[in-house]
Amino acid sequence: MQIMITHGGLARTRVVSFSRMQLSLAIAALVLVLLLASGAVYHFIFLKAAREGWPIVSQLVKLVVHDEIAQRDRFMRENLDAMAVKVGEMQARMVKLEAMGDRVTGLAGVKPDDLKVMTAPAPAPAPGPAASGAFRATPGVGGPYVPLDHPTLDQLNLALQGLESQAEQRTDLLTFAESRLFETRLRALMVPNSRPIASDVIGSGFGFRTDPFTNRPALHTGLDFAADVGTTILAAAGGVVLSTDWHPQYGHLLEIDHGNGLVTRYAHTSAILVKAGDLVKRGQPVARVGTTGRSTGPHLHFEVVVDGVPQDPAKFLAAGPAPALPALAQRTLVPTPSGPLGTH
Known part of the structure; x- marks a missing residue:
């Protein structure tokens, strides 16, 4: 690429030549300068205007920021609502699993006294800094899950923690019932209740x-x-x-x-x-x-x-x-x- 520079007072024309590499570097430098300038303008003018409350610029900045926050909140709300639906489905399944566990423990012959330790609420630390090492039992809670219209992230985290605790308890209960069923089956196999010989002729009884x-x-x-x-x-x-x-x-x-x-x-x-x-x-x-x-x-x-x-x-x-x-x-x-x- 060549650029010819002429002047009326000069007798000759100057020719300046640029290679493709030089032209690309010049364009990149120009873009970088523009970006730096726009960043400096945004930082020193728009942010200062938003903080100091300039009449026109501050309102524009607030509108842009408010729109971005609204979009982010809407995205988070949609995700939280979807998570709440999933949590509700999981808790409904947990209720069915609990009913199934009760039936299985009944078939296994597990007594209610055997489950008192398992179903008792976990000990929680007593409030206050001076109560280190002391524990108090919290009352039991339960019931079906009724999702809120707009649950918060903390509420969902608490619900998930409760589901995790219930799942661990149900797993332990089913494992205990399985061991009882296996014990019952083992005892049945150890009791001599099958004929030792294929003969129906009895000579003398007991x-x-x-x-x-x-x-x-x-x-x-x-x-x-x-x-x-x-x-x-x-x-x-x-x-x-x-x-x-x-x-x-x-x-x-x-x-x-x-x-x-x-x-x-x-x-x-x-x-x-x-x-x-x-x-x-x-x-x-x-x-x-x-x-x-x-x-x-x-x-x-x-x-x-x-x-x-x-x-x-x-x-x-x-x-x-x-x-x-x-x-x-x-x-x-x-x-x-x-x-x-x-x-x-």
Whole structure:
């Protein structure tokens, strides 16, 4: 780019040449100068006019600033209203979750006394600087969420904090109920209420009878299932193998510990398929029918013992999937016989 400069009093013309780079730099410098000038004018004139209340300029500045503030407030109000709707939906869901938690805890058998600590209000610091370390309990609050027409940010923060606290409490409550349900299911699996052998033929039941060897009245401490030698014997419940020893009257005797002082015995077996210390589950093959020990023929002598006292196995087998063990034990306790541990 070339610029020709002429003057009437001069005989020659001066020519000034600019490259593209020089022209770009000149334009950039001009723009920068204009920006600095406009900033200086705004800072020293408009802001000063707004502060000192100049007649015309201050009103223009106030209109611009007021419009910007109104737009920002409108944007924030729309966002706060949307957040309030979401908070209302979350609290409605929390109410449903609370009702579901109450039903689940009822099914789990959780007592109201167990929930007093969980549902009690959290301790809050007592007011005043001299009350460090002292706490006072705040009264409980609750109820459905009714959103305000124009909630503030502080109100939304308080609502969100309350939702977070309720969610943590509901989570703890459901976890507690889950543990109770698992405990109930585990106890059901540990109670011998399934038949140890696939046979409906009962030789002798629990109670007094005439002993086949002495022909005298004696207590039969178990339930006899008639079956052929070699018939598979199943664990009546899950537990740990207590012993697999030989007994002069029981013959090959298997004992399984089910916890809470409850033990099952499988006597007169021809073979034992597990060893002491093994963990067995309900329905697992553990032995085979035989006629060892004090026995008149092939059968399984099945016993249930609670705290060392023989019980009627028929009551356990007929009690269903999860009988109440303490109450059942109290109803079926009988005196320990003075004679030998078992007959046949």
